[in-house]
Amino acid sequence: MLWVVAGVIISAAVAALLSFRGLPSSTKERGRPSGSESAYTLTALPSAFTAQRPLPLIDATGATRWAPVLHAAAARRAPSFQSAVVARLANHTGDGTANILVADAEAEHQGVLWERVRLAVLPNGTQGWVPRSSLGGWTFVDTRLVIDRARLTATLLRAGRVVFRAPVAVGAPGTPTPSGQFYVRDRLSGFSNPMYGPLAFGTNARSPTLTDWPQGGVVGIHGTDRPSLIPGRVSHGCIRLKNAAIVRLGRLMPVGTPVTIT
Protein backbone atom coordinates (compact mmCIF):
# COMPACT_ATOMS: atom_id res chain seq x y z
CA MET A 1 0.00 0.00 0.00
CA LEU A 2 2.80 2.34 0.94
CA TRP A 3 4.52 1.82 -2.40
CA VAL A 4 1.29 2.54 -4.19
CA VAL A 5 0.92 5.85 -2.36
CA ALA A 6 4.50 6.74 -3.07
CA GLY A 7 4.06 5.89 -6.70
CA VAL A 8 1.00 8.10 -6.93
CA ILE A 9 2.82 11.00 -5.33
CA ILE A 10 5.81 10.66 -7.67
CA SER A 11 3.55 10.35 -10.68
CA ALA A 12 1.66 13.44 -9.63
CA ALA A 13 4.89 15.34 -9.17
CA VAL A 14 6.18 14.34 -12.59
CA ALA A 15 2.86 15.20 -14.14
CA ALA A 16 2.88 18.59 -12.47
CA LEU A 17 6.42 19.23 -13.71
CA LEU A 18 5.54 18.22 -17.23
CA SER A 19 2.41 20.31 -17.05
CA PHE A 20 4.45 23.32 -15.91
CA ARG A 21 6.92 22.92 -18.77
CA GLY A 22 4.04 22.77 -21.16
CA LEU A 23 2.27 25.96 -20.12
CA PRO A 24 0.90 28.22 -22.82
CA SER A 25 3.37 30.84 -24.07
CA SER A 26 1.57 33.73 -22.42
CA THR A 27 1.94 32.08 -19.02
CA LYS A 28 5.58 31.15 -19.68
CA GLU A 29 6.65 34.62 -20.65
CA ARG A 30 8.07 35.54 -17.28
CA GLY A 31 10.14 32.38 -17.14
CA ARG A 32 11.31 31.65 -20.62
CA PRO A 33 12.15 33.89 -23.56
CA SER A 34 10.49 32.84 -26.78
CA GLY A 35 12.58 30.61 -29.00
CA SER A 36 14.74 29.39 -26.12
CA GLU A 37 14.58 26.00 -24.46
CA SER A 38 16.07 25.34 -21.06
CA ALA A 39 15.99 22.44 -18.66
CA TYR A 40 15.64 24.95 -15.84
CA THR A 41 12.89 27.43 -16.37
CA LEU A 42 14.32 29.65 -13.66
CA THR A 43 17.55 30.27 -15.53
CA ALA A 44 15.59 31.56 -18.44
CA LEU A 45 13.98 34.36 -16.45
CA PRO A 46 14.83 37.67 -18.10
CA SER A 47 17.63 38.93 -15.88
CA ALA A 48 18.49 42.53 -15.12
CA PHE A 49 22.03 41.71 -16.21
CA THR A 50 23.91 39.85 -18.85
CA ALA A 51 26.69 37.55 -17.70
CA GLN A 52 30.25 38.69 -18.29
CA ARG A 53 33.48 36.77 -17.95
CA PRO A 54 35.18 37.62 -14.64
CA LEU A 55 38.52 39.31 -15.17
CA PRO A 56 41.54 38.51 -13.00
CA LEU A 57 43.78 41.22 -11.63
CA ILE A 58 46.61 42.30 -13.90
CA ASP A 59 49.99 41.76 -12.27
CA ALA A 60 48.32 41.19 -8.91
CA THR A 61 51.43 41.22 -6.77
CA GLY A 62 53.34 43.83 -8.78
CA ALA A 63 51.42 46.74 -7.29
CA THR A 64 52.81 49.14 -4.71
CA ARG A 65 50.86 49.59 -1.49
CA TRP A 66 50.61 52.58 0.78
CA ALA A 67 48.70 53.50 3.90
CA PRO A 68 48.21 56.70 5.91
CA VAL A 69 49.71 57.18 9.35
CA LEU A 70 46.69 57.07 11.68
CA HIS A 71 48.41 58.57 14.69
CA ALA A 72 51.89 59.64 15.70
CA ALA A 73 54.26 56.73 15.76
CA ALA A 74 57.94 55.86 15.84
CA ALA A 75 59.66 54.08 12.97
CA ARG A 76 62.23 51.65 14.31
CA ARG A 77 65.32 50.03 12.92
CA ALA A 78 63.91 46.53 13.42
CA PRO A 79 60.38 45.16 13.97
CA SER A 80 60.44 45.40 17.74
CA PHE A 81 59.46 47.99 20.33
CA GLN A 82 62.93 47.49 21.82
CA SER A 83 64.65 48.54 18.60
CA ALA A 84 66.15 52.01 18.09
CA VAL A 85 63.92 54.80 16.74
CA VAL A 86 64.84 55.84 13.21
CA ALA A 87 62.25 58.59 12.77
CA ARG A 88 59.14 60.05 14.37
CA LEU A 89 56.05 59.99 12.20
CA ALA A 90 53.18 62.46 12.29
CA ASN A 91 49.82 61.82 10.68
CA HIS A 92 50.16 64.90 8.45
CA THR A 93 52.89 66.24 6.19
CA GLY A 94 54.16 69.79 6.29
CA ASP A 95 51.79 70.50 3.41
CA GLY A 96 48.80 69.55 5.56
CA THR A 97 48.12 66.37 3.63
CA ALA A 98 47.80 62.88 5.07
CA ASN A 99 51.20 61.39 5.76
CA ILE A 100 51.31 58.23 3.68
CA LEU A 101 53.90 55.49 3.82
CA VAL A 102 54.84 52.95 1.17
CA ALA A 103 55.50 49.49 2.59
CA ASP A 104 57.42 46.63 1.04
CA ALA A 105 57.68 43.97 3.75
CA GLU A 106 55.92 42.63 6.82
CA ALA A 107 57.08 40.83 9.93
CA GLU A 108 55.46 39.58 13.10
CA HIS A 109 57.26 39.90 16.39
CA GLN A 110 55.80 38.91 19.73
CA GLY A 111 52.30 38.98 18.32
CA VAL A 112 52.64 42.44 16.74
CA LEU A 113 52.46 42.86 12.98
CA TRP A 114 55.06 45.32 11.62
CA GLU A 115 55.47 46.98 8.24
CA ARG A 116 58.73 48.08 6.68
CA VAL A 117 58.25 51.53 5.19
CA ARG A 118 60.24 54.11 3.27
CA LEU A 119 60.87 57.27 5.26
CA ALA A 120 61.05 60.93 4.33
CA VAL A 121 64.35 61.58 6.09
CA LEU A 122 68.02 61.86 5.34
CA PRO A 123 69.95 59.91 4.40
CA ASN A 124 67.72 59.17 1.43
CA GLY A 125 66.68 55.54 1.23
CA THR A 126 66.24 55.16 4.98
CA GLN A 127 63.65 52.58 5.93
CA GLY A 128 62.01 51.80 9.23
CA TRP A 129 59.50 49.44 10.84
CA VAL A 130 56.17 50.65 12.16
CA PRO A 131 53.37 48.69 13.84
CA ARG A 132 50.60 47.82 11.40
CA SER A 133 48.12 49.25 13.89
CA SER A 134 49.64 52.72 13.36
CA LEU A 135 48.55 52.68 9.74
CA GLY A 136 45.21 52.85 7.98
CA GLY A 137 43.96 50.73 5.12
CA TRP A 138 46.06 49.93 2.08
CA THR A 139 45.73 51.62 -1.27
CA PHE A 140 47.37 49.95 -4.26
CA VAL A 141 48.88 51.61 -7.33
CA ASP A 142 50.24 49.96 -10.45
CA THR A 143 52.14 52.99 -11.75
CA ARG A 144 55.86 53.74 -11.54
CA LEU A 145 57.73 56.92 -12.45
CA VAL A 146 61.31 56.74 -13.66
CA ILE A 147 63.45 59.88 -13.70
CA ASP A 148 66.53 59.47 -15.85
CA ARG A 149 69.02 62.17 -14.87
CA ALA A 150 71.38 61.28 -17.71
CA ARG A 151 68.77 61.52 -20.44
CA LEU A 152 66.72 64.17 -18.62
CA THR A 153 63.43 62.35 -19.05
CA ALA A 154 60.48 61.34 -16.92
CA THR A 155 58.72 58.10 -17.88
CA LEU A 156 55.53 56.84 -16.28
CA LEU A 157 54.67 53.16 -16.54
CA ARG A 158 51.34 51.56 -15.72
CA ALA A 159 51.36 47.82 -15.19
CA GLY A 160 54.75 47.84 -16.89
CA ARG A 161 53.68 49.76 -20.00
CA VAL A 162 54.88 53.26 -20.82
CA VAL A 163 51.98 55.71 -20.68
CA PHE A 164 53.86 59.01 -20.41
CA ARG A 165 57.25 60.46 -21.27
CA ALA A 166 58.49 64.04 -21.13
CA PRO A 167 61.74 65.98 -20.84
CA VAL A 168 62.68 67.30 -17.40
CA ALA A 169 65.06 69.60 -15.63
CA VAL A 170 66.89 68.19 -12.63
CA GLY A 171 69.24 69.54 -9.98
CA ALA A 172 72.24 71.67 -10.82
CA PRO A 173 75.66 70.22 -9.95
CA GLY A 174 75.70 72.10 -6.62
CA THR A 175 72.17 71.07 -5.67
CA PRO A 176 71.76 67.62 -7.20
CA THR A 177 68.58 65.61 -7.46
CA PRO A 178 69.23 62.53 -5.30
CA SER A 179 69.13 59.08 -6.85
CA GLY A 180 67.28 56.14 -5.33
CA GLN A 181 63.85 54.65 -4.73
CA PHE A 182 61.21 57.13 -3.54
CA TYR A 183 57.45 57.67 -3.84
CA VAL A 184 54.90 60.40 -4.49
CA ARG A 185 53.70 61.60 -1.14
CA ASP A 186 51.09 64.22 -1.95
CA ARG A 187 49.62 66.43 -4.65
CA LEU A 188 49.32 70.21 -4.46
CA SER A 189 47.32 72.41 -6.82
CA GLY A 190 45.37 75.64 -6.83
CA PHE A 191 48.25 77.65 -5.38
CA SER A 192 49.44 80.94 -6.86
CA ASN A 193 53.19 80.50 -7.00
CA PRO A 194 54.14 80.40 -10.72
CA MET A 195 57.57 79.01 -9.91
CA TYR A 196 55.94 75.60 -9.40
CA GLY A 197 53.52 75.84 -12.31
CA PRO A 198 49.92 74.65 -11.93
CA LEU A 199 50.60 71.37 -10.15
CA ALA A 200 53.20 69.90 -7.82
CA PHE A 201 53.81 66.47 -6.36
CA GLY A 202 55.72 66.06 -3.12
CA THR A 203 58.01 63.07 -2.70
CA ASN A 204 59.80 61.54 0.24
CA ALA A 205 63.16 62.41 -1.34
CA ARG A 206 65.27 65.03 0.42
CA SER A 207 67.89 67.35 -0.97
CA PRO A 208 71.25 66.24 0.39
CA THR A 209 72.54 69.82 0.22
CA LEU A 210 69.62 72.15 1.06
CA THR A 211 68.99 70.62 4.45
CA ASP A 212 67.99 73.90 6.07
CA TRP A 213 65.18 74.41 3.57
CA PRO A 214 61.64 74.60 5.00
CA GLN A 215 60.33 71.08 5.68
CA GLY A 216 63.87 69.77 5.29
CA GLY A 217 64.37 70.28 1.56
CA VAL A 218 61.59 68.24 -0.01
CA VAL A 219 62.28 67.19 -3.60
CA GLY A 220 59.16 67.82 -5.64
CA ILE A 221 57.94 67.12 -9.15
CA HIS A 222 56.28 70.21 -10.54
CA GLY A 223 55.69 72.70 -13.37
CA THR A 224 57.68 75.82 -14.00
CA ASP A 225 57.57 79.46 -15.05
CA ARG A 226 60.81 79.02 -17.01
CA PRO A 227 60.08 76.30 -19.58
CA SER A 228 63.08 77.26 -21.71
CA LEU A 229 65.35 75.65 -19.08
CA ILE A 230 63.82 72.22 -19.76
CA PRO A 231 65.59 69.89 -20.40
CA GLY A 232 68.51 70.89 -18.24
CA ARG A 233 70.39 70.61 -14.97
CA VAL A 234 69.31 73.83 -13.37
CA SER A 235 67.04 73.16 -10.37
CA HIS A 236 67.62 73.13 -6.64
CA GLY A 237 66.97 69.39 -6.65
CA CYS A 238 63.35 69.28 -7.76
CA ILE A 239 62.22 67.71 -11.00
CA ARG A 240 60.67 70.30 -13.28
CA LEU A 241 58.37 69.61 -16.20
CA LYS A 242 56.77 71.99 -18.64
CA ASN A 243 53.32 72.95 -17.46
CA ALA A 244 51.43 71.05 -20.12
CA ALA A 245 53.44 67.96 -19.24
CA ILE A 246 52.86 68.20 -15.48
CA VAL A 247 49.14 68.60 -16.08
CA ARG A 248 49.15 65.52 -18.29
CA LEU A 249 51.17 63.63 -15.69
CA GLY A 250 48.69 64.74 -13.06
CA ARG A 251 45.93 62.92 -14.88
CA LEU A 252 47.91 59.69 -14.94
CA MET A 253 49.92 59.46 -11.74
CA PRO A 254 48.22 58.75 -8.41
CA VAL A 255 49.70 59.54 -5.04
CA GLY A 256 51.72 56.59 -3.75
CA THR A 257 53.38 56.00 -7.13
CA PRO A 258 56.96 54.78 -6.62
CA VAL A 259 59.63 57.03 -8.13
CA THR A 260 62.94 55.65 -9.32
CA ILE A 261 65.61 58.29 -9.87
CA THR A 262 68.62 56.99 -11.76
Add this chain to the structure above:
Amino acid sequence: MSRDGIRSFSLSDFDVDGAVRESLSRLPGHTRAGFLRRAAGAGAAVAGGFALRPGTAGARAGGSSGDIGILNYALSLEYLQASFYTEAERMGALQGALAHQAQVVGAHERDHVKAFKAVLGSAAIKQPSFDFHGVTANPDAFRSTAVAFEDLATAAYKGQAPNIQSATYLAAALAVHSVEARHAAWIRRLAGFLPAAQAFDDPLDAPRVIDIVNSTHFVTLQAPDTSAGTSPGFTG
Protein backbone atom coordinates in the same frame (compact mmCIF):
# COMPACT_ATOMS: atom_id res chain seq x y z
CA MET B 1 34.43 56.82 16.66
CA SER B 2 36.43 54.11 18.29
CA ARG B 3 39.97 53.20 19.20
CA ASP B 4 43.00 54.40 17.23
CA GLY B 5 40.95 56.48 14.88
CA ILE B 6 39.27 53.38 13.52
CA ARG B 7 35.61 54.09 13.19
CA SER B 8 32.82 51.65 13.35
CA PHE B 9 30.19 52.24 10.72
CA SER B 10 26.51 52.15 10.23
CA LEU B 11 24.23 52.28 7.25
CA SER B 12 24.81 56.01 7.00
CA ASP B 13 28.52 55.45 6.57
CA PHE B 14 28.00 53.13 3.64
CA ASP B 15 25.39 55.46 2.32
CA VAL B 16 27.69 58.37 1.52
CA ASP B 17 25.29 60.15 -0.79
CA GLY B 18 22.21 59.33 1.23
CA ALA B 19 20.82 57.21 -1.60
CA VAL B 20 19.86 54.32 0.63
CA ARG B 21 18.37 56.54 3.30
CA GLU B 22 16.46 58.52 0.73
CA SER B 23 15.07 55.39 -0.82
CA LEU B 24 14.07 54.02 2.55
CA SER B 25 12.41 57.26 3.56
CA ARG B 26 10.22 57.18 0.46
CA LEU B 27 8.73 53.84 1.27
CA PRO B 28 5.07 54.43 2.08
CA GLY B 29 3.87 53.56 5.54
CA HIS B 30 7.23 52.66 6.95
CA THR B 31 9.84 54.49 8.90
CA ARG B 32 13.46 53.79 8.05
CA ALA B 33 13.81 51.63 11.12
CA GLY B 34 10.59 49.92 10.28
CA PHE B 35 11.84 49.22 6.83
CA LEU B 36 15.08 47.81 8.11
CA ARG B 37 13.12 45.49 10.35
CA ARG B 38 10.94 44.65 7.43
CA ALA B 39 14.04 43.96 5.35
CA ALA B 40 14.09 40.48 6.80
CA GLY B 41 11.24 39.83 4.48
CA ALA B 42 11.06 42.84 2.23
CA GLY B 43 13.22 44.36 -0.43
CA ALA B 44 15.67 42.99 -2.89
CA ALA B 45 19.35 42.43 -3.32
CA VAL B 46 20.68 41.61 -6.68
CA ALA B 47 23.38 41.00 -9.23
CA GLY B 48 26.75 39.50 -9.92
CA GLY B 49 28.94 38.44 -12.81
CA PHE B 50 26.80 40.57 -15.03
CA ALA B 51 26.56 43.75 -17.00
CA LEU B 52 23.56 45.90 -17.55
CA ARG B 53 21.10 44.91 -20.19
CA PRO B 54 19.98 48.27 -21.54
CA GLY B 55 16.35 49.11 -21.31
CA THR B 56 15.40 46.70 -18.57
CA ALA B 57 17.30 47.12 -15.36
CA GLY B 58 17.88 50.83 -15.76
CA ALA B 59 14.22 51.48 -16.15
CA ARG B 60 13.43 49.27 -13.22
CA ALA B 61 16.00 50.94 -11.01
CA GLY B 62 14.52 54.30 -11.79
CA GLY B 63 11.03 53.15 -10.98
CA SER B 64 11.35 51.44 -7.62
CA SER B 65 12.81 53.30 -4.68
CA GLY B 66 12.67 50.17 -2.55
CA ASP B 67 14.67 48.20 -5.05
CA ILE B 68 17.25 50.99 -5.38
CA GLY B 69 17.82 51.09 -1.65
CA ILE B 70 18.25 47.39 -1.45
CA LEU B 71 20.48 47.30 -4.51
CA ASN B 72 22.73 49.81 -2.78
CA TYR B 73 22.71 47.69 0.35
CA ALA B 74 23.86 44.73 -1.72
CA LEU B 75 26.43 46.91 -3.49
CA SER B 76 27.87 47.81 -0.10
CA LEU B 77 28.39 44.17 0.71
CA GLU B 78 29.94 43.55 -2.68
CA TYR B 79 32.32 46.50 -2.20
CA LEU B 80 33.42 44.93 1.06
CA GLN B 81 33.99 41.49 -0.42
CA ALA B 82 35.65 42.71 -3.61
CA SER B 83 38.07 44.90 -1.67
CA PHE B 84 38.86 42.08 0.71
CA TYR B 85 39.78 39.55 -1.96
CA THR B 86 41.57 42.08 -4.13
CA GLU B 87 43.74 43.19 -1.23
CA ALA B 88 44.47 39.58 -0.28
CA GLU B 89 45.55 38.81 -3.80
CA ARG B 90 47.75 41.89 -3.99
CA MET B 91 49.38 41.20 -0.64
CA GLY B 92 50.63 37.90 -2.05
CA ALA B 93 50.59 36.04 1.26
CA LEU B 94 48.25 33.27 0.12
CA GLN B 95 49.50 30.09 -1.48
CA GLY B 96 48.06 27.10 -3.31
CA ALA B 97 44.35 26.39 -3.06
CA LEU B 98 43.69 29.43 -0.89
CA ALA B 99 45.36 31.75 -3.40
CA HIS B 100 43.33 30.18 -6.19
CA GLN B 101 40.11 30.67 -4.23
CA ALA B 102 40.93 34.33 -3.61
CA GLN B 103 41.76 34.87 -7.27
CA VAL B 104 38.56 33.30 -8.61
CA VAL B 105 36.18 34.63 -5.98
CA GLY B 106 37.78 38.07 -6.09
CA ALA B 107 37.08 38.28 -9.82
CA HIS B 108 33.47 37.32 -9.15
CA GLU B 109 33.03 39.94 -6.46
CA ARG B 110 34.55 42.66 -8.61
CA ASP B 111 32.09 41.69 -11.32
CA HIS B 112 29.26 41.91 -8.82
CA VAL B 113 30.32 45.46 -8.02
CA LYS B 114 30.46 46.38 -11.68
CA ALA B 115 27.02 44.95 -12.27
CA PHE B 116 25.41 46.81 -9.37
CA LYS B 117 27.02 50.06 -10.39
CA ALA B 118 25.88 49.61 -13.96
CA VAL B 119 22.30 49.09 -12.91
CA LEU B 120 22.23 51.85 -10.32
CA GLY B 121 24.05 54.41 -12.43
CA SER B 122 24.19 57.75 -10.64
CA ALA B 123 22.16 56.31 -7.76
CA ALA B 124 25.00 53.96 -6.80
CA ILE B 125 26.66 54.70 -3.50
CA LYS B 126 30.38 55.42 -3.58
CA GLN B 127 32.91 52.93 -2.40
CA PRO B 128 34.01 53.52 1.18
CA SER B 129 37.59 52.97 2.31
CA PHE B 130 38.53 49.73 3.97
CA ASP B 131 41.14 48.77 6.50
CA PHE B 132 41.44 45.03 6.94
CA HIS B 133 43.99 45.37 9.74
CA GLY B 134 46.45 42.82 8.41
CA VAL B 135 43.86 40.08 7.88
CA THR B 136 44.66 39.91 4.17
CA ALA B 137 48.33 39.26 4.87
CA ASN B 138 47.75 36.29 7.13
CA PRO B 139 46.44 33.07 5.53
CA ASP B 140 44.74 31.81 8.69
CA ALA B 141 43.04 35.13 9.36
CA PHE B 142 42.10 35.46 5.71
CA ARG B 143 40.52 32.00 5.67
CA SER B 144 38.43 32.63 8.77
CA THR B 145 37.29 36.03 7.54
CA ALA B 146 36.43 34.68 4.12
CA VAL B 147 34.23 32.00 5.67
CA ALA B 148 32.43 34.66 7.66
CA PHE B 149 32.00 36.96 4.66
CA GLU B 150 30.65 34.26 2.36
CA ASP B 151 28.26 32.85 4.92
CA LEU B 152 27.14 36.39 5.68
CA ALA B 153 26.62 37.31 2.04
CA THR B 154 24.61 34.17 1.40
CA ALA B 155 22.37 34.88 4.36
CA ALA B 156 22.06 38.56 3.45
CA TYR B 157 20.90 37.82 -0.09
CA LYS B 158 18.50 35.25 1.20
CA GLY B 159 17.13 37.81 3.62
CA GLN B 160 16.22 40.19 0.83
CA ALA B 161 15.23 37.86 -2.00
CA PRO B 162 11.59 37.20 -1.05
CA ASN B 163 10.71 40.85 -1.44
CA ILE B 164 12.16 41.72 -4.80
CA GLN B 165 9.60 43.67 -6.73
CA SER B 166 11.19 43.37 -10.14
CA ALA B 167 11.19 40.00 -11.88
CA THR B 168 14.45 40.85 -13.61
CA TYR B 169 16.07 41.64 -10.28
CA LEU B 170 14.74 38.41 -8.87
CA ALA B 171 16.40 36.44 -11.62
CA ALA B 172 19.70 38.20 -11.08
CA ALA B 173 19.47 37.94 -7.30
CA LEU B 174 18.96 34.22 -7.43
CA ALA B 175 21.93 33.88 -9.76
CA VAL B 176 24.14 35.82 -7.35
CA HIS B 177 22.81 34.12 -4.25
CA SER B 178 23.75 30.67 -5.50
CA VAL B 179 27.23 31.90 -6.46
CA GLU B 180 27.73 33.30 -2.97
CA ALA B 181 26.62 29.95 -1.58
CA ARG B 182 29.17 28.20 -3.77
CA HIS B 183 31.84 30.59 -2.53
CA ALA B 184 30.80 29.77 1.02
CA ALA B 185 31.01 26.04 0.40
CA TRP B 186 34.41 26.40 -1.25
CA ILE B 187 36.04 28.37 1.51
CA ARG B 188 34.37 26.30 4.21
CA ARG B 189 35.94 23.21 2.72
CA LEU B 190 39.36 24.91 2.64
CA ALA B 191 38.87 25.91 6.26
CA GLY B 192 38.04 22.36 7.30
CA PHE B 193 34.34 22.97 7.87
CA LEU B 194 31.51 21.02 6.32
CA PRO B 195 30.64 22.85 3.09
CA ALA B 196 26.94 22.35 3.83
CA ALA B 197 26.56 22.07 7.55
CA GLN B 198 22.80 21.92 7.77
CA ALA B 199 19.73 21.09 5.75
CA PHE B 200 18.26 24.59 5.90
CA ASP B 201 19.92 28.02 6.00
CA ASP B 202 18.51 31.00 7.85
CA PRO B 203 18.26 34.44 6.25
CA LEU B 204 19.72 37.53 7.92
CA ASP B 205 18.00 40.89 7.87
CA ALA B 206 19.83 44.10 7.02
CA PRO B 207 20.29 45.42 10.58
CA ARG B 208 21.87 42.16 11.67
CA VAL B 209 24.15 42.09 8.66
CA ILE B 210 25.22 45.68 9.26
CA ASP B 211 25.86 44.97 12.92
CA ILE B 212 28.06 42.07 12.02
CA VAL B 213 30.08 44.01 9.47
CA ASN B 214 30.25 46.88 11.90
CA SER B 215 31.85 44.67 14.49
CA THR B 216 34.81 44.02 12.20
CA HIS B 217 35.86 47.70 11.99
CA PHE B 218 36.86 47.01 8.41
CA VAL B 219 35.06 50.04 7.01
CA THR B 220 36.63 53.46 7.43
CA LEU B 221 34.92 56.71 6.73
CA GLN B 222 36.90 58.25 3.90
CA ALA B 223 40.08 57.85 1.97
CA PRO B 224 42.98 59.89 3.39
CA ASP B 225 43.27 63.36 1.92
CA THR B 226 46.51 63.41 -0.02
CA SER B 227 45.79 66.64 -1.92
CA ALA B 228 45.92 70.25 -0.79
CA GLY B 229 45.81 73.76 -2.19
CA THR B 230 48.79 75.02 -0.25
CA SER B 231 51.83 76.46 -1.99
CA PRO B 232 54.67 73.93 -2.16
CA GLY B 233 57.69 74.36 0.09
CA PHE B 234 59.82 72.22 -2.19
CA THR B 235 63.37 73.11 -3.12
CA GLY B 236 62.33 74.13 -6.61
